[in-house]
Amino acid sequence: MEGLDLSRKTAELLPVAEQIFAELRRASRDGEGVTREAFGARETAAQEVIARFARADGLRVERDGAANLVVSLPGRENDGRFIGVGSHLDSVPCGGNYDGAAGVVAGLLALALLARNGITPPRAVRLLALRGEESAWFGKSWIGSHALLGLLSDADLAQRRSDTRRTLLEHLRDVDADVGAIAAREPLLRPGAMIAFLEVHIEQGPVLEARDVPLGIVTSIYGNLRHRRIRCTGEPAHAGATPRSLRRDAVVAVSDFILRLDARWSEWLEAGRQITVTHGIVGTDPREHAISRVAGAVDSSLEIRAENEEQLLAFHDLARAEAAAVAERRGVSFALDEPIVNLPAAMDPEWVNRFEQICNEERIASLRMPSGAGHDAAVFAHAGIPAAMLFIRNQCGSHNPREAMQLADFRLALRVLVRALLGAGA
Amino acid sequence: MEGLDLSRKTAELLPVAEQIFAELRRASRDGEGVTREAFGARETAAQEVIARFARADGLRVERDGAANLVVSLPGRENDGRFIGVGSHLDSVPCGGNYDGAAGVVAGLLALALLARNGITPPRAVRLLALRGEESAWFGKSWIGSHALLGLLSDADLAQRRSDTRRTLLEHLRDVDADVGAIAAREPLLRPGAMIAFLEVHIEQGPVLEARDVPLGIVTSIYGNLRHRRIRCTGEPAHAGATPRSLRRDAVVAVSDFILRLDARWSEWLEAGRQITVTHGIVGTDPREHAISRVAGAVDSSLEIRAENEEQLLAFHDLARAEAAAVAERRGVSFALDEPIVNLPAAMDPEWVNRFEQICNEERIASLRMPSGAGHDAAVFAHAGIPAAMLFIRNQCGSHNPREAMQLADFRLALRVLVRALLGAGA
Numbered sequence: 115m116e117g118l119d120l121s122r123k124t125a126e127l128l129p130v131a132e133q134i135f136a137e138l139r140r141a142s143r144d145g146e147g148v149t150r151e152a153f154g155a156r157e158t159a160a161q162e163v164i165a166r167f168a169r170a171d172g173l174r175v176e177r178d179g180a181a182n183l184v185v186s187l188p189g190r191e192n193d194g195r196f197i198g199v200g201s202h203l204d205s206v207p208c209g210g211n212y213d214g215a216a217g218v219v220a221g222l223l224a225l226a227l228l229a230r231n232g233i234t235p236p237r238a239v240r241l242l243a244l245r246g247e248e249s250a251w252f253g254k255s256w257i258g259s260h261a262l263l264g265l266l267s268d269a270d271l272a273q274r275r276s277d278t279r280r281t282l283l284e285h286l287r288d289v290d291a292d293v294g295a296i297a298a299r300e301p302l303l304r305p306g307a308m309i310a311f312l313e314v315h316i317e318q319g320p321v322l323e324a325r326d327v328p329l330g331i332v333t334s335i336y337g338n339l340r341h342r343r344i345r346c347t348g349e350p351a352h353a354g355a356t357p358r359s360l361r362r363d364a365v366v367a368v369s370d371f372i373l374r375l376d377a378r379w380s381e382w383l384e385a386g387r388q389i390t391v392t393h394g395i396v397g398t399d400p401r402e403h404a405i406s407r408v409a410g411a412v413d414s415s416l417e418i419r420a421e422n423e424e425q426l427l428a429f430h431d432l433a434r435a436e437a438a439a440v441a442e443r444r445g446v447s448f449a450l451d452e453p454i455v456n457l458p459a460a461m462d463p464e465w466v467n468r469f470e471q472i473c474n475e476e477r478i479a480s481l482r483m484p485s486g487a488g489h490d491a492a493v494f495a496h497a498g499i500p501a502a503m504l505f506i507r508n509q510c511g512s513h514n515p516r517e518a519m520q521l522a523d524f525r526l527a528l529r530v531l532v533r534a535l536l537g538a539g540a
Numbered sequence: 541m542e543g544l545d546l547s548r549k550t551a552e553l554l555p556v557a558e559q560i561f562a563e564l565r566r567a568s569r570d571g572e573g574v575t576r577e578a579f580g581a582r583e584t585a586a587q588e589v590i591a592r593f594a595r596a597d598g599l600r601v602e603r604d605g606a607a608n609l610v611v612s613l614p615g616r617e618n619d620g621r622f623i624g625v626g627s628h629l630d631s632v633p634c635g636g637n638y639d640g641a642a643g644v645v646a647g648l649l650a651l652a653l654l655a656r657n658g659i660t661p662p663r664a665v666r667l668l669a670l671r672g673e674e675s676a677w678f679g680k681s682w683i684g685s686h687a688l689l690g691l692l693s694d695a696d697l698a699q700r701r702s703d704t705r706r707t708l709l710e711h712l713r714d715v716d717a718d719v720g721a722i723a724a725r726e727p728l729l730r731p732g733a734m735i736a737f738l739e740v741h742i743e744q745g746p747v748l749e750a751r752d753v754p755l756g757i758v759t760s761i762y763g764n765l766r767h768r769r770i771r772c773t774g775e776p777a778h779a780g781a782t783p784r785s786l787r788r789d790a791v792v793a794v795s796d797f798i799l800r801l802d803a804r805w806s807e808w809l810e811a812g813r814q815i816t817v818t819h820g821i822v823g824t825d826p827r828e829h830a831i832s833r834v835a836g837a838v839d840s841s842l843e844i845r846a847e848n849e850e851q852l853l854a855f856h857d858l859a860r861a862e863a864a865a866v867a868e869r870r871g872v873s874f875a876l877d878e879p880i881v882n883l884p885a886a887m888d889p890e891w892v893n894r895f896e897q898i899c900n901e902e903r904i905a906s907l908r909m910p911s912g913a914g915h916d917a918a919v920f921a922h923a924g925i926p927a928a929m930l931f932i933r934n935q936c937g938s939h940n941p942r943e944a945m946q947l948a949d950f951r952l953a954l955r956v957l958v959r960a961l962l963g964a965g966a
Contacts, residue, residue: 208828213778250830319781336780340831352639352938353818354762354845354913355745358805365819366802369795376792379784392779393791394833397823402634404676405766405841406913407820407939415831419780487780487832512778513833 120476120532123231124525127223130167131521134219137163139211147208147515151277152246152257153181153285160203160215164222164243171226179292179302180261182244187225189238194304196238197538198311198499199224199531202247202258202490207277209248210517212316216506216524218243220314224531235535237309244490245289251275252282253342253454259490261291263497264301271297310465310501311494312534314527316519317505318487318512328523329480329530330505331469335492336390336485337426337458338419341450344437346371348446350402350410362445364412365398370444372396372414374436382429389420389429390486416450421484423457459492465502465534472533478526487512504530546902546958549657550951553649556593557947560645563589565637573634573941577703578672578683579607579711586629586641590648590669597652605718605728606687608670613651615664620730622664623964624737624925625650625957628673628684628916633703635674636943638742642932642950644669646740650957661961663735670916671715677701678708679768679880685916687717689923690727697723736891736927737920738960740953742945743931744913744938754949755906755956756931757895761918762816762911763852763884764845767876770863772797774872776828776836788871790838791824796870798822798840800862808855815846815855816912842876847910849883885918891928891960898959904952913938930956 141159142148150156161183165175168185176184183203189196201217221241228235246257252273260266271283278285286293295302317323322330348362372393379391395415403409416433420426430453437448466482473480485503495501506527509518567585568574576582587609591601594611604610609629615622627643647667654661672683678699686692697709704711712719721728743749748756774788798819805817821841829835842859846852856879863874892908899906911929921927932953935944 206830206833248830249832253831255832317781318778319783320786338780338832342831349937350940352744352913353820353843354764354816354911355743356816356912356937357745358809358816360746363818365822366798369798369802372792372795373799376795383784390780390782390784392789392832392834394779394831394835395824395829396791396835396838397826398821400823403821404632404674404939405679405768405820405843406675406681406764406818407632408818409820409822410940412822417779417831485780486782487778511775511782513830514776514836 118231118233120529123227124528127227127528128521128525131219131223131524134163134167135211135215138215142205144208148205148211149207149209150203150205152204152248152251152275153282153289157204157245158289161243164218168222171229173225173229178262179295180245180258181286181289181291182242182258182262185222185225185241187228187235187239189235191237195307195309196240197535198240198242198308200242200244201313201315202244204246204248204251206248206250206513208515209513210515212508212517212519213318213512214247216316216519217314220524220528220531223528224535227532235538237538239535247490249340255456255488256490256493257282259493261296262301262303263493264299266296266299308499310462310538311491311499312465312531313489313491313501313503314531315489315503315505316508316512316517318508320511321483322481322505322507323509325481327479327481328507328526329473329478330483331466331480332461332485332503332505333466333482334421334461334484335459335489336419336421337423338417338456338488339426339430340454341416342454343451344414344416345449346412346446347449348410351408353406353408356408361408363408364446365409367440367444367446368396368412368414371437371440374440375433378432378436387425389418389425391429392417419486421458456488456492457496459495461491461495461502462500465500468534468537469502469504469530472530476529476533478530544657544659546955549653550954553653553954554947554951557645557649557950560589560593561637561641564641568631570634574631574637575633575635576629576631578630578674578677578701579708579715583630583671584715587669590644594648597655599651599655604688605721606671606684607712607715607717608668608684608688611648611651611667613654613661613665615661617663621733621735622666623961624666624668624734626668626670627739627741628670630672630674630677632674632676632939634941635939636941638934638943638945639744639938640673642742642945643740646950646954646957649954650961653958654961661964663964665961673916675766681882681914682916682919683708685919687722688727688729689919690725692722692725734925736888736964737917737925738891738957739915739917739927739929740957741915741929741931742934742938742943744934746937747909748907748931748933749935751907753905753907754933754952755899755904756909757892757899757906758887758911758929758931759892759908760847760887760910761885761915762845762847763849764843764882764914765852765856766880767842768880769877770840770842771875772838772872773875774836777834779832779834782834787834789834790872791835793866793870793872794822794838794840797863797866800866801859804858804862813851815844815851818843845912847884882914882918883922885921887917887921887928888926891926894960894963895928895930895956898956902955902959904956
C-alpha cells in the first residue's frame with residue numbers, strides 16, 4: 115500500500131460515482147426530486163443499482179435478515195469481525211439524490227478502489243446499504259439498523275407507511291426480510307462482529323458551506339423527541355353565523371401554539387441552548403374542513419432536537435405547558451400521542467481523532483461539529499459499537515429536491531475513508 | 541280560509557315532518573353527521589325523499605333545467621307567476637340534517653297543508669329544493685339559484701368538486717341538467733315569473749338561542765369574500781440541520797398570518813365593525829411534508845364576511861397588507877388566488893314587515909337580525925326578486941353533525957309561512 119496514490123485513484127473513480135448517482139436518480143425520479151420509499155420498490159431499485167456496480171468489481175453482494183444490501187471485501191484477519199461502512203438508500207418523499215446515497219456510494223467506491231488495486235485491508239470491510247432510515251415513511255427512523263440489532267418493538271412493526279397505510283411488518287415481508295427473527299427481537303448481527311461503523315453523509319445544513327470547509331467530522335448526534343400527531347380539538351361551527359367570542363377555532367389555536375414555541379425557541383437560542391423545533395405537518399381534516407366552516411380539529415406534528423438530553427426533555431415540558439395555556443385561553447384541547455424519543459449519541463473519540471489526523475496529514479480542511487440530524491451511526495453507537503461520521507459539504511439544504519454536493523468534496527471524503535480502512539487494526 | 545285553525549293543522553303535520561327528517565338522515569348518513577354532496581348521489585336521494593312525500597299529497601313534482609326539485613301548487617291567479625318557497629338540499633361534508641333541509645321541508649309542508657285542506661292560495665306557490673348551495677363542494681356557493689338566473693360563468697363550470705375532482709359541468713350532466721342552456725347563460729326561470737322568494741332556514745349561529753326567541757326575521761345577508769387558496773411558499777429544509785435563522789418555514793409564517801388577522805378582527809369588533817374572519821382549511825402538502833422536514837409550502841383558505849361592502853373590502857386590504865408584512869419578516873411569499881366576492885344583500889322591506897306583523901298577530905316572539913351566513917335568498921334579491929327569510933332557532937351551531945332544531949320552533953315557522961302565502965296578493 116505504500117505509494118498508493120490516493121489522489122489519483124479517487125480521481126479515477128469519479129466518473130463511476132457520477133454514473134451511479136445518475137442511475138440512482140433515474141431509478142427513483144419523482145418530479146424535480148427523488149422518492150425512495152422505505153421497504154418499497156424504489157428503495158429496492160436503488161439497492162439493485164449499487165449491487166450491479168459492486169458485482170462488476172467482483173465484490174460479494176448479499177442481503178441481510180433485514181433486507182439491507184451488504185457488499186463485502188475480505189481483510190487480512192479472518193476472525194469474522196469487520197468494519198461497517200455505508201449509510202441508507204431510502205429518501206424522504208420528493209427529496210434529494212444524495213441524502214443517504216452519498217454514503218453508500220462512498221462505501222462502495224472505497225471497497226471498489228481496494229479491490230481494483232488488489233489491496234487487502236487489515237480488517238474485512240462490509241458496506242451496509244441500510245433501509246428505512248427516514249421517519250417520513252413509518253414515523254419510526256433508522257429501521258434497518260434497529261432491525262440488525264433486534265430493537266424493533268411490536269408497536270414499531272405495527273406502524274403504517276404514510277403512503278400505503280400498510281404496516282412495517284407487511285412491508286418487511288414484501289422485501290423478504292426475516293420477519294420471524296425481527297419480531298422475536300433477535301439480533302441479526304452477531305454481537306461483537308461489527309467493530310466499528312463509519313458513515314459518510316452529506317451535511318444536511320448550511321454550516322460547512324458557510325465556513326467554506328469541505329468535510330465535517332461529527333462529534334455527537336443530536337437526540338430528538340417526536341410527536342407524530344398532536345390533535346387540537348375545538349368545535350366545528352358555521353363561519354358566517356358564529357361570533358368570534360363563541361368560537362373554539364382549532365386553526366387559530368394551533369397557530370397560537372406554533373408561534374408560542376417559535377418565540378420560546380428564539381429565547382433559548384439567545385440563552386445559548388442549541389435546539390431545533392419543527393412542525394413539519396399541519397392540517398385540517400380533508401373529510402370535514404370547508405372554506406366556510408370554523409375548523410373543529412387540526413392535526414400537527416412536533417419535533418424537538420437537542421445535543422443534550424436534559425434540554426430535550428425541558429423543551430418538551432415547555433411545549434406541553436404552552437399547549438395547556440392555549441387550551442385554557444381558546445377553549446380547545448390538545449391530545450399529544452406517545453412521543454418517540456431518541457437520545458443524543460456521542461461518536462467514538464478514537465475514530466474522531468483518527469479522521470481528524472488523516473485530514474491533517476492529507477491537508478484537507480475539516481471541522482469538528484455536532485450533527486443536528488439523526489443517523490444510523492447513532493443507533494450503532496447506542497449499542498456500544500464505535501461509530502464515526504464524515505460530513506460532506508452541501509449547498510442547498512436537505513430533504514428537498516435541490517440538495518447538492520460537489521464531486522470534488524465527495525472525493526475528499528472517499529480518500530479519508532479509504533485511508534481509515536487501511537489504517538484500521540494497525 | 542276563515543276559521544282555519546293553523547295551530548292545530550301545523551301540529552297534525554309534525555309527525556310527517558319527523559318522518560321526512562328521519563328519511564333524509566337515513567338517505568345521507570355519514571358517521572355522526574350527514575353528507576349530501578352537491579350535484580351528487582346523496583343530494584339526489586334527498587330530493588327523492590321530498591318528491592315521494594309531495595306526490596303522496598297529490599302535488600305536482602318536476603325537475604327544472606338545473607335539476608333542482610320543484611313542487612307546485614296552483615293559485616287562484618293563473619298568470620304563470622308564482623311565489624317561490626324553499627331552500628337547499630345539499631349539506632357540507634359531515635354536516636347536520638337541518639341546514640337547508642329544514643326550509644325545504646317547511647315549504648313542502650306549507651304546500652301539503654294547503655292541499656290537504658283544499659285551500660287554493662291567492663298566488664301559485666312553488667317549492668324550490670335547490671342544489672349546490674354549499675361552497676364546500678365546488679368553492680362556488682348557491683349554484684342552483686345561479687343556474688336558474690343564468691349566472692354561472694365558464695370559470696364556475698370548470699370548478700372541480702372537492703371529493704371527485706370532476707368539474708361542475710360534468711356533475712350537471714350527471715344529474716341531467718340542461719347544460720346547453722346553463723353554459724349559454726340563459727335564465728331557466730322566466731324573468732318576472734317568481735314574484736317573491738321566501739326561505740325558511742335554521743339560524744346557523746347562537747343568537748336566537750341566547751336571546752330565547754324561536755324565530756328570526758332576516759333584514760339583510762352579509763356579503764363575503766373568499767380566497768379558496770392562499771399558497772405560502774418558503775423553503776423546504778432538514779429539520780435537524782437547518783438553524784432557525786436560516787429557515788423560511790411556511791408553517792410558522794402561516795401561523796403568524798392567522799394570528800395577525802385574529803388580532804385585527806378583535807380590534808375591529810371593539811370598534812363596532814361587524815365582520816367574521818375564518819381560515820377553514822389549512823394544510824402542508826401530504827405529498828411532501830414530513831415530521832423531520834421544515835415545510836416549504838402551506839395552503840390555506842380565507843373567508844371574510846361583512847354586512848357592509850366597504851368594510852368587506854377594507855378588511856381584505858388589511859389581510860393583504862398583513863400577508864406582505866409576514867412575507868417580508870419571514871422570507872416567504874404569499875400567492876392569493878382570485879377572490880370570490882358576494883356582495884351583501886338587503887331583504888325586501890315589505891316582506892320583512894309582513895313576517896313581523898304575522899308574528900305579532902300570532903303572538904310568536906321574533907327578532908329582526910342580519911344573517912352572517914349567505915343564502916340563495918341573497919342571489920334572488922340581487923336579481924331584483926323580492927326575497928325574505930325566516931330563521932329557526934338552533935341549539936348547536938351549524939356545519940357540524942350536532943346542529944339541532946326543536947320541532948316546536950319549526951312548527952312556528954311553518955305557521956308564519958302558511959299565513960304569508962295565504963295573505964300574498966291580497
